[in-house]
Amino acid sequence: MIERLRHWIGTFGIRAQIGALLVGTQLLAHTVTFGFMLFLSSELGRKSEVILDLSDPMLSVLRVLGDDPDKLDVLVDQDHRFTLVDRAPRDATLPKVDAVLAETIGQGSIPGVVAFALPTHAEWPPAPRVQPFGLASMAPDGRWLIFTPRPNVITRTIPRVATILALSLLALPLMLLSVWVGAWLVAPIARLSAATNAFARDIQAPDMAVEGALEVRRAIVAFNRMQNKLRRLIDDRANTLASIGHDMRTPLTRLRLRLETANLGAAKAPVDRDLSVLENMIDDALRFMRDDQQQVDLQNIDLTALCQTAVDAMRDQGHDVIMSSRARVVAVGDLKLTIRALDNILNNAVTHAEAAEVAVESNPTSSTAQIVVTDTGPGIPDHLISFVQQPFNRLPTVAAGDTGDKTGFGLGLAIASDLMARQSGALELAANTPRGLRATLTLKTRRDGA
Template identity: 30%
Template structure:
């Protein structure tokens, strides 16, 4: 009876990390068969729900692009005045939000599992940041390898760094290992977030200051997407006060 339970534990762990897990073969005692059937049914329902969500977001994003394109064409024919500038700003904001939806959908689409060299991935992201505008320091305890979907992991880290650079001038990145987990700590010297709102920022479209977020070009989905990606890889994201005065975001991933 132990072997079917081991298989169930392995498949459940695999599926919980967002990886493709096959349906379990039903075998063993009555209780184990019932448990296996329940798991298979749950797996089917979750996969169906995720597909429906992805299809819905993809459809909405596609449908919104058509009227948005028409608005851009009509706007180009208008004379330059304050009204045109306001409309251009609104369309730019709508486009940014739409791109976030598309990014969210892409996070749900299949991507090949591969080995990820985290040090190199983070260094590549940081190379694209304006180091003349931001003071960025990177610390790596050692070479760290993990497995997962490289583009998704990159998107999750990029979103967090984008948040930091919107409000801060100094960013510290520390990458370390403890037992079978790696930790990516991103600290900044920005205004920070009240502790009571730490969980709120992971909710879709949540904003502390809507007017400020619009000026910064935020859609309210960045942190939601990041946590969704990291949790699908068996990790999590936690927030805490930063030692340099702003916010500290810690990503943990299994290795």
């Protein structure tokens, strides 16, 4: 469960994760605060405060008018909360009243005041969180003055609601500000990720501007240093290989001239073929090196039309290649790199098999499109699939029977794999059922900055 949660969280960017963390912590803090406020409102001290507040009119009347029955009659006529009765309320016994209520009234400054419980269906709002009660006191003429508090739900709840709304209105801009600051802090990390992907596609991608927090700055400096070192390494390798290729062409040319004038008889054809092998190997190696420095130009590609053109070209050369799908599929990639990768795959298929089939598929769920090339040749064992996608690696059976003019030098699949990777695609090789090889070229169908 934890691993699945981690995987789900990992599908979101760092900005979304930090934003969710900030919003979540703010909401949690406010929930705890509101809960604590509600808890305090039900504590004994809060109850006592509410009871004294509700009892204050009765206590004030007794202090001012307690010795004058006539004034009590006038009060009853003007304030409907007060009544005069001939006998004490039926429930005017303290044990039947809430313990906090009895203790609070018992601490009042006016003696002779008793509390009694009101019916549970009395019009009593829930805001005070106090048991419905009334107060009674015997007047000098023997009658009982009854006081029934009438809590105002608005006056009791509005202060708390206003407090919660004020805190919420204050917290909302702070929350938005926190999310914006968090996004601003992680922006260099997002740019570093984009620069890494850009460098993977284009070796000549510009260096990043050094900005952000100290750790991010150090990471950007290290990335720029690594990028420059890789550029120098690739340039040095390409220049070295180009120099070697140039230097080798001169003796190869002299050997060809001497071969033309030499009388070697039957040995002339094998020597000429070996020289052709050397020249082709130099050309393929130089072409492989130049591919690393070619810039990537992403655009929308009609894969169906591209594959149909490639199939027609192979058929014009006499190869048995067919196109099995006609639905239009558009993907995002580099047109030249995709054509070269497909040509390498088709050449590999017709070289080792008599026929090949091309299909174009779309996967809306993963936002990808695939070019699938299948053949019925000898195929590649599963444990050697990654091996043959490395430069100059060939299957042992192919290398042992290589005549030099047919099977190449182990660069076709390696070049196709590299060309697909440079445009954020992929080359996957697998066994074809029941026999042969299944090569899948995968490209994305939408731009996502990767």
